[in-house]
Amino acid sequence: MAVIAPPVPVRRTRRLPSWAPWAVLVGSLVLAALIQFLGEGPTISGVFFIGAIIFTIAITVTSRTVEGERLSKDRLATTLVTLAFLLALIPLVSLVWTVLSDGITRFGPSFLSTDMVGVFGNMVEGGAFHAIIGTLYVTGIASIISIPLGIFCAIYLVEYGKGRLAKAITVLVDVMTGIPSIVAGLFAFTLFLILFGPAYKAAIIGGIALAVLMTPVVVRSVEEMLRLVPNELREAAYALGVPKWLTIVKVVLRTAIAGITTGVMIAIARVIGETAPLLITVGIAQNVNWDAFDGRIATLPVYVYRQYAQGGPSADRAWAGALTLIIIVMLLNLVARLVSRYFSPEGAR
Numbered sequence: 001m002a003v004i005a006p007p008v009p010v011r012r013t014r015r016l017p018s019w020a021p022w023a024v025l026v027g028s029l030v031l032a033a034l035i036q037f038l039g040e041g042p043t044i045s046g047v048f049f050i051g052a053i054i055f056t057i058a059i060t061v062t063s064r065t066v067e068g069e070r071l072s073k074d075r076l077a078t079t080l081v082t083l084a085f086l087l088a089l090i091p092l093v094s095l096v097w098t099v100l101s102d103g104i105t106r107f108g109p110s111f112l113s114t115d116m117v118g119v120f121g122n123m124v125e126g127g128a129f130h131a132i133i134g135t136l137y138v139t140g141i142a143s144i145i146s147i148p149l150g151i152f153c154a155i156y157l158v159e160y161g162k163g164r165l166a167k168a169i170t171v172l173v174d175v176m177t178g179i180p181s182i183v184a185g186l187f188a189f190t191l192f193l194i195l196f197g198p199a200y201k202a203a204i205i206g207g208i209a210l211a212v213l214m215t216p217v218v219v220r221s222v223e224e225m226l227r228l229v230p231n232e233l234r235e236a237a238y239a240l241g242v243p244k245w246l247t248i249v250k251v252v253l254r255t256a257i258a259g260i261t262t263g264v265m266i267a268i269a270r271v272i273g274e275t276a277p278l279l280i281t282v283g284i285a286q287n288v289n290w291d292a293f294d295g296r297i298a299t300l301p302v303y304v305y306r307q308y309a310q311g312g313p314s315a316d317r318a319w320a321g322a323l324t325l326i327i328i329v330m331l332l333n334l335v336a337r338l339v340s341r342y343f344s345p346e347g348a349r
Contacts, residue, residue: 142271303318
């Protein structure tokens with residue numbers, strides 16, 4: 001007859017109650033404020049900085065005493081990751097709050113629908129309609145050039161490229177990624193200076209300058225997205241007799257469309273706020289120029305720079321222009337998400 005061994009008692013690990021971290025956090029902030037009272041007085045940044053250090057030490061020691069070494073290490077890692085996230089969030093929140101609070105005073109339908117014709121000195125009138133049109137022109141030209149070129153280049157590197165040529169293209173793309181924006185502006189300016197003379201200014205010059213900056217970002221981001229597509233999908237298409245070009249179009253690009261769209265939007269956001277190359281290539285104008293191939297044209301980055309440099313009421317227009325630029329980027333990201341959601345495979349939506 002088999003002997004049944006008695007059940008082994010389950011060892012339960014002691015855990016801190018759910019309110020303990022919050023209590024330690026409040027105590028850490030209070031102690032940090034008391035420490036600062038001994039000096040010149042507490043400040044918000046000082047309290048949070050000292051409180052974060054005290055909280056990290058206190059929660060780790062408390063967890064090690066109650067929960068043991070393994071769980072205390074988990075608490076420490078969680079605390080450090082959370083603090084890193086909050087630290088990275090501070091400049092983002094500060095930036096959005098500053099632009100929103102300073103730009104909302106002038107932002108409105110009148111600002112979006114008027115230009116700077118007849119506005120001089122400290123006049124409070126005037127808007128950024130001409131700069132919005134110019135930004136859309138210049139960024140659109142850069143996108144038309146960079147997006148197809150970047151996608152085709154990435155497809156070649158991932159699907160076809162081998163040997164020295166592919167390596168050389170990769171090195172050149174990496175080098176172009178670090179080119180200063182002013183160098184791209186000088187390149188485009190010099191190119192059209194040779195072709196049309198020094199008096200020629202047009203949105204097309206600024207678009208080419210931004211395309212030089214945008215193309216390597218598109219290439220690198222699309223290349224990484226294409227490499228994430230499993231080879232099994234390609235092999236399954238080849239096994240069904242699908243040619244390689246159709247496999248790339250229907251399988252590879254369709255699978256990676258969400259990541260490709262995100263990479264393209266990152267590239268657009270990279271160049272839409274550039275000021276230095278546009279100062280050289282397109283200059284500034286006070287009215288709307290609907291011709292992208294002739295004449296100076298205003299853009300939002302240059303508009304913000306010029307208005308802020310003038311000071312006074314012009315600085316309010318600068319903050320409103322910065323808010324407009326942020327809203328445009330947000331709208332473009334929203335459109336990109338809708339496009340990627342519509343074209344993505346059904347399982348990835």
